[in-house]
Amino acid sequence: MIEKKERYNVAVAGATGAVGRKMLEILQERNFPVEHLKLLASARSAGKSLEFRGEKVVVEELRQDSFAGVDIALFSAGAGVSREFAPSAVKSNCVVIDNSSAFRMEEGIPLVVPEVNPDAIGKDPGIIANPNCSTIQMVVALKPIHDKFKIKRVVVSTYQSVSGSGQKAIEELKNQTQELLNGNESKPHVYPHQISFNCLPHIDNFLDNGYTKEEMKMVNETRKILADDSIQICPTTVRVPVFYSHSEAVNVETEGPITASAVRELLSAQAGVCVVDDPKNNLYPLAIAAEDKDDVFVGRIRDDISRERAVNFWVVSDNLRKGAALNAIQIAEVLISR
């Protein structure tokens, strides 16, 4: 258990990245009780400064001895960095909340979405893993459905924004789109193909079973978070030319008899969910509307016309906020509220 204090020493590893910057923003917005803030990044970014609560904070190089006196470290610098530095942080008595995929599926490491499984955080946590963005928004919506109707199978197709690939991908979509509109060619760098005005059915590497790592994250992480390995999941993850927020078309089959109106009622009462579902008035969740919002937006809730005991919905959330930085800070809030 983290020692109860008025204010906590917090470190952000990977502070200069898209998610790291979002973490600083959200720590301020939510008035997280920060005593001292340490910004950590690679040697290349050390010396830069970022603003926090109106003051400049100089970025330091991330080292094994960076965590002395730190209570909570938020990691978002990739799986390799987490594997290299998180154990040292834990040895310094620091709780690590890790946004990378490094420890998510490791036994004994809690994988947490605070609205879904806060109790997975044990008494003496070392590393707590933050799930993948496409998983988080889906499980927030699935949780009350699973509790009430028991989910058997999920078929999900995603429409994921480029910010999930970091700042360089945001620049690539912007610059490539401008070049194409100007009638010029534009060679892709971040993605293997043009992302502007195109859809790529390819996120992260392909595995031998024909699925991508991103797709298998949705399968394995959802089972771990909902603590039920019997849930069957079939995902297709697709990158689309959108800057922020992921959208997902979700089909859910349940053991119990389910209806769209029961799901609408359940989700309307679910913390962290905002139901936007009046399609005849053109109201449904949209990527551009979810941008910079905390909620997971759900709409187009309807009975499956192809099968009994099944429903469809459309779920949208800001992948940098609820899908990453916000969820990590909500985990920190659970920690300090105990």
Added chain:
Amino acid sequence: MIEKKERYNVAVAGATGAVGRKMLEILQERNFPVEHLKLLASARSAGKSLEFRGEKVVVEELRQDSFAGVDIALFSAGAGVSREFAPSAVKSNCVVIDNSSAFRMEEGIPLVVPEVNPDAIGKDPGIIANPNCSTIQMVVALKPIHDKFKIKRVVVSTYQSVSGSGQKAIEELKNQTQELLNGNESKPHVYPHQISFNCLPHIDNFLDNGYTKEEMKMVNETRKILADDSIQICPTTVRVPVFYSHSEAVNVETEGPITASAVRELLSAQAGVCVVDDPKNNLYPLAIAAEDKDDVFVGRIRDDISRERAVNFWVVSDNLRKGAALNAIQIAEVLISR
């Protein structure tokens, strides 16, 4: 049966639209044996001229008496126009190939994809309906699977380009994207919301069951074309910021035991299909690669990891060509080849 001739008098109703223009292009490309070409459109467009085989053809106003002496009329001017004028064309002994939704589900009207159900065209056809774009590319891929394994259920999510909404939507995506990149606001006109850098889970009007007309077209047309009302289909149709070609993530459950490799083999032998499926080398169907191609491209063929007797694939095709103009002209080719 259409009278056998060396060359045929052909009319195109809706000649100035995105699909109408594509029809002219394809009639030329495929050397369709046109004797005389009549271009028809609303009074507003009459007097314009379009090029055909290097000559200018003046667009005439579409009227009830426009079809005297015409053998084949290709209609693509919306359901209202088809309902108003197609019966007159048929009375003039003209075979109508109608790209609108007007007659698709009418009993006795064949709904035809030439690679799938050419025999649906009877001996003495009056109107032959061309299916909806999102249906055509899916059924071309489903047909051999249904024949061999019997399809029970399909869950499909679409990624549809703006050209499906016509020329004005193409302009809207282009102009709106430029305005947004310039930091300006841009009010939507064609769509109810911003389409640039966004995904709209809304194509055509919403019905009382919570599905859109576009979604129900995929259900009803697929059953009619495959001549099997037992096939269950659950679609989510989504507009994405892509100019040309629709992409679809398709999950198929079958009665017979199916494998991805069997599907790959079947589809490799299927007329009109091009399998692009080497994901580890970044090869899978892409909207920008399908543009201006005739084939239906299929890739990411993989066993469903959530259920026995099920597979997934990703299917992409140029919605203005195979999804509309090309399919209509292929129907005309079936007619004259008999």
